[in-house]
Structures are given as C-alpha cells and as structure tokens.
Amino acid sequence: MTYAAVTSEVVARLGTLVGEENLSTAQAVLDLHAHDQSFHAPHRGEVVVWPQTGEQVAEVLRLANSLLIPVTPWGVGTSLEGNPIPLHGGILLSLERMKRIIEVHADDFQVTVEPGIGHKDLNAHLARFGLFFAPDPGANASIGGMLANNAAGIRTVRYGASKDNVLQMRVALADGRLIRVGSRSVKQSAGYDLLHLFVGSEGTLGVITEATLKLHAVTEYMGAALAAFQTVADAVQAVVAIRGSGLDPAALEFIDAAHAAMLREAEGVNLTDHPTLFMEFHAAHTDALAMNLAMVQEICADLDAVHFHATTDAAERRKLWHARHASYEISVRQFPGKKLYLGDVSVPISAYPELIGYIEQVREECAVPLYLIGHAGDGNIHVEMPYETDAEYARCADINARIVRKAQDLNGTATGEHGVGLGKAKYMRYEHGEALDVMQAIKQTLDPNNILNPGKIFPHDIG
C-alpha cells in the first residue's frame, strides 16, 4: 500500500472540516503524539486533528479514505504496546476534545460518553450518583482508548474487562459511514455482535465516537488484604485457592520479591522481600466483609504465608493500593536513563503456577533484571525488564518471545490487556492459526484501503 502525503491542500481541507483551531502541524505537537507510554520508538504523524463531533470524525475518515491517507486514532497516549503510534505518518486523529458526558442513565446503571474522557474523570463525576465504571488500567486512560484496546486492569477479576462493561457505541467507518452498534438493552440477540468486533480492534476497523457504558454501584464495604509468602509457588497456589473459594475478590494482584522491595523503598509501603498478594474485597454488609477477610486469612495461613495483614480502614487501603497502582511509573523511575520492556501474557488460572515457574527459570538462566507484577486473579502477568543498549533490548525481546510462546502453549495469550499494537503482531499467527486470516478478511471488508491505524495487529502489515 502506498499512501498519499498530507499536503498543504489536505491540511486546508481538514481545517474546513474541523476548524482551523482544531488542527496542528507544529513539530512540538506532532512529537507529543508520536509515542505512547511504551518502549516502542516514536514516529510522527503529519498533522494532528481534534474533531469535535462524531460527524466530523466520519468526515475526516471519508476524506482520508478518498485520498489514501492513513489515520491513527489517539485517546490520551497511555497505551503500552505502541497502539496509537502513527507508523505511516498521515493524520493523527485525536479524540481529546470529545470528552463530554452526554447522559447519565442512573436508573439503568449506564452512562453515555464521548471517547476522549478519562476514566478517572468520569468516575469523579459519577460519584455523586453512587456509581462507577469498573475497568481501571491504572493511568487515566481515555474511555475510547480503553475500549479500542479492551483494557482491563486490577478489577477485572470481579467486574470484567472493558469489553464486558460496554453496551452500545457509535463508530465511524473508514468510508465515512457512522453506525451504531450494540444496544442500551442489556439483552440483545438481534444479528451479529458488531459491538465486540470493534471493541479491542485498536482503531483498525473504525473509530469509536460515543459509548454507553455499564456502571456498578459504589461499594460501601471495602476491605484490603496483603499476604506475603516464602515462595512464588505458595503465593500462586493461594491465588488458585482464593479463586476457587467463591470469595469473588475485587482485585487479586501478585508481585514478586524484587518488585515488593522496589515498592517498599520507593513508596515506604510496609512490604517484605517476599512474593506478595494484594487483594481487595467488596461486600454488601460489614459482616460479610469481615467473614471474607477471615476466610482469606485462613487460606493464606494454610499455604504458610509469612505475613498477612487485612484492613477495612479506607486511608490505609488507599495507601496500599496507591503503591500497586503507580507501580509502572515507580518502576520506570527506578531506572533513570533506561527503558522498560513490558510483557502482558495471560493463561487459564490452573496454568499460572507453571507459567510463573517458567519465567523464574528463564530469569535465572539469563541472569537479567526481571520483575514480575500481575493481575494474578485473571492469570495475567507482566514482566518488566529494564534495558538501555540495543543488545539489551534484543535480549529482552528474546526473553519475552520465550514467555509468550510458553503462555500460548498453556492455552493462554500473548496479550491479556495491552493489545497487539506494534509488539505482538508477530505472535498472532501462532495464537490464532487460520482465524487470523478471518480477521484479515474482515479488515479488508471494512477498510479496503488499509487507512485505519495501519501497521498494527497483522504481522505482514508491519511497515
């Protein structure tokens, strides 16, 4: 595919569509939108546009499609696999100025929003209704970006990923059509599920211009627990036991001894040098919460926990979770001048012990700095590997490839929540087999000129 350049005439036409004040070709602006929070090399688009409405998004796509100019949608740039990097230049389509809350449907536990709003900003607004949007990837990611990547985070174990928390979307297609997919009815069996086809498609099939999200009632009774174990194997066995107990934790997170030490030193959290589980429980009554915490303590004691601490104190809980929430940024800060190679594999929970055991073995063999932090309740683990030189990068990539293959062989996936982006495309054939051809055929049907976020997801499409 040969793309056309964004000429001054194209810029003028875009200005007519979105308004002169809503586009920029300034180098500083292009640079700001040339990279996400991942280790992937930046690449600049040729123009940044900030449409104000779904109709404007559709018109920009229609124009780009007619001229064969690539379009890369942009939420707020917090993704972790290079998903919104405009690899082929062209138009960087930012949704940052479409951040209205269109309507709170409080009786339906739903809210309709524009894609540019951050999930933290949304939840701040929803608090007055006693409601919240559950998926929480840590950073203040935009709702549109979360849906496009099917982001998940720490509460997925109880509330599901982004795909489980959306009911309806408006989507602009490559050819400028603006369609509505899904339904505000929580039940719908009316033809193909296009909603979930667009969720997680990373902007390669269409651009989300509006979304109606499922909400949950804010829980009044919340407790947190922290358990440290002698060995990783014990900690991981506790994860399996807690998942099997019916306790339904709202979060069930794992960090290894090295990561625990890092968080303690950086944030003063009371952690020992042991593999550690962070847990959160939500309950309808205070008694039920106390019973849950007691049951968890028992499970952890049975698995020889060396340390267990539970709290229902809100301030203490928040401090504990702050360390977990900010762990990625803390990790980055620990290695000034270095980048962080980040993995994201996920497996069925029964395979988690074997996966973690394998990663530990690789770490030992390769003698590299490698930190483990993961959404253990979902079988999802992130390896973090600081690197500086090209040789170190190559070693990280090689280690990650081995871990990905192991996860895939354990009936798992190369990516639990960060999406394919730039880094995972090469693993898709092994993961999907001929189903990858079906994905490609759908891409070809909906975006025959391959203008939408080209270079992502499909291995042969890497530019």
Add this chain to the structure above:
Amino acid sequence: MTYAAVTSEVVARLGTLVGEENLSTAQAVLDLHAHDQSFHAPHRGEVVVWPQTGEQVAEVLRLANSLLIPVTPWGVGTSLEGNPIPLHGGILLSLERMKRIIEVHADDFQVTVEPGIGHKDLNAHLARFGLFFAPDPGANASIGGMLANNAAGIRTVRYGASKDNVLQMRVALADGRLIRVGSRSVKQSAGYDLLHLFVGSEGTLGVITEATLKLHAVTEYMGAALAAFQTVADAVQAVVAIRGSGLDPAALEFIDAAHAAMLREAEGVNLTDHPTLFMEFHAAHTDALAMNLAMVQEICADLDAVHFHATTDAAERRKLWHARHASYEISVRQFPGKKLYLGDVSVPISAYPELIGYIEQVREECAVPLYLIGHAGDGNIHVEMPYETDAEYARCADINARIVRKAQDLNGTATGEHGVGLGKAKYMRYEHGEALDVMQAIKQTLDPNNILNPGKIFPHDIG
C-alpha cells in the same frame, strides 16, 4: 441465489464423509427436523446428516459450498423463532450426535464440550464438581444452539447470557476451514473478537463444533420470593427498585394477572390474580440470604404488595420455579388446537414501565387474549398470543410489530434472547440502520455463496 438439489450422488458423497448410518432421507426424519418449537411454518430439508466430529462438519460444509447446497445447522429444535428451519431445503446438519463432554477444567471453572449436549445434561454431569453453566432458557436446549442464538433465560440478570459464558469455540466455516476463536485465558486482547461474532450469528457465519464454557460454583444458599401487586405499574416499579438496590437477584421474573391465574389453575401453584414477581437470591452465607429476603420484602411493602412470600426451603422453591420454567409449555397446553404467537422485546430497565404500559394499552384497544411473561430484571418481556385462523395470525403479527417498534423507540431491541430467525428479520433495518449493511458485508465475506442457514437474519434474504 439458485441452490443445487441434493441428488442421490450428493447423498452418496455425504455418506462417504459421515458414514451411511449418520444420514437419512426418510420423510419422517425430515419432518422431525422441519420445525422448531415456534409458530413458524415447517419446511423440510432434503437430507439430515449427523456428523461425529468437527472435521466431518467442516468436510460437509466444504462439499456443500462447492456444490451450492444450503446447510442449516440444528441443535435440538427448541428454538422459538424458526431459527433452524431449513427454509431452502438442502442439508439439515444436526449436531445431535456430537454431545461429548471433552474435559472439565474444574480449577479454571471451565468445561469443554461438543455442541450437541443439552445444558441440563451438562449441568447434571457438572454437579459432582460443584459447578454449573448458568444460562437457562427453560427447555433442554443444546449448548451449540444456545450459543448460536445467544440464548439467555431466567438467570441472565445475574450471570449474563450465553455470550457472557463462553471463552473459546471451534467453528467450521462455509469453505471448510476449521478455526479456533477466543481463548481459555479469561483475558485476551489479541486482535478481533471473533468469538462474539460467531455467538448469536444463528449458524449463518459458521457452525460451532466445540465450545469451552465459563462455569460458576453451585450456590449453597438459595432463597425464593414471590410478590403480588395491585397493578402492573407497582410490580414494574418494584423491579426497577430491586435492580437499583444492589441486591443482585439471580432471577427476577414478571407475569401478569392473566398468566398468574393460568399457572395456578394448571399447576396448583399458590398464585392470586395479580401481577406477580418471581425472584431468586443466591448468597455466600445464610445470614446474607436472610438479609436479602428481608430487604426485598421491605421494597415490595413500600410499593403496596398485596401478597409476599419468601422461602429458603428447597422443595418449595423448586415447585414455585417449576411453574415458571414450564410456563411456555403450560401456555401451549391451555389452548388446544391453537398456536402461540410469541414476542421477545427487551428495553433498558428504566423504560420497562412505559413498555409494559404500552402493551397493556394495545391489549385493551385490540381486545385480544394476550399474556405477559418476562425476564423483568433484564427488561425483557414475552407477549403470548394464542391464535388459530389466518386472520387471527395477521392480527397477532400486527400487534407484535407495534410492540417491537415501541421497544426499539425506547432504545430497546426486537429480540432479547430468541434471535432473529424467520420472524424478526423485517425489524432489523430499523434497529440497526447502516450497521445492518456491515453485518451483511461480513456475511458476504465469510459465506459468499450464502449456503449457511439462508433466509435468516437479513430482511432481503427471506426466501
């Protein structure tokens, strides 16, 4: 599209693929597979084949595709919208002989099955593991049929529909490819969500040959409650209040006064002639269950319930639920010589009072026998209208069309759980707008010869 006939040569080739003992052209067999449980007119296929493996399914499709012979997949025939009626003849592809439980992954709360197994048979097997598959449409529907129609039923309000309870499937495509979609990892953000594209596609995009399902732990503490109200408006307000209370009922069902009387007379259930709610609650502790039932009683009392009864006695609960479970069959038996026109609209819960009010108004205007029964917790309502003559049928169809339009205008859907099948295709354009063209484009991409269950879902495709 002109299809080819199933000649004796074709029958012979099919026999080679699946074995002579696994096909039939006997009229009695064709008749048995010519209709589902709906009011739709029967139509015979030309041959019934019972493949034994996914590979055989794929080979049958490959052959049919090369010869332009339509193929209609068949679960067990309990669907309610004509979904598996072989409208264009051809091959009736029954999955009834593929009913193995391939593996119970107890630690993962998962099971892998062939599509022909009934969900009740599956749950009988799973009981020994303390696990169950939650979606329950009433009849002993096959898992494959439930997934193909995205069936739901009484427990959807808590556990979701079929689409929410499946992780991975093998699917045979029209051209004979056999692909795997989804992942046994509960988290996956690795490309397009083909899993949910095939779920609910009613056999028009592919044939499900294997599925890995999500399971839940069998609940030890279960309670039921029954509440009768003076008016439909009060009952429906109670539904909205219970949904908003955070009580998380496992079932929340509504029947109108006429239907309550019918169930009482047919089954001896202790029901009065009032709009009535059936509810079920699952809890982790007996105290929590008692607290839930007390809270529900309070909500119902606030809305002037004329009768309230709660029980934690298992036998009593089962008797109560038997009447609700068998209500469709009971309704059919009440009108010997008549058929039952059945609706299936669904709306956001806040719109439920207006929808029900509208239906009552239509009933009054038209002076027709019309019974209301629905999964109120999901905003889903079924109207049942007995009819005999063509004129009565036309009147039912007209009334249903008005109700569908009303539901769609209330941000709802023509079908909450029965699927589009034969009867709802004409409503799809209004419901989906241009998104219907996207569905059609995907159909064209995956089944260019339109051999898979032709005549379903798409309005212009009705033969």
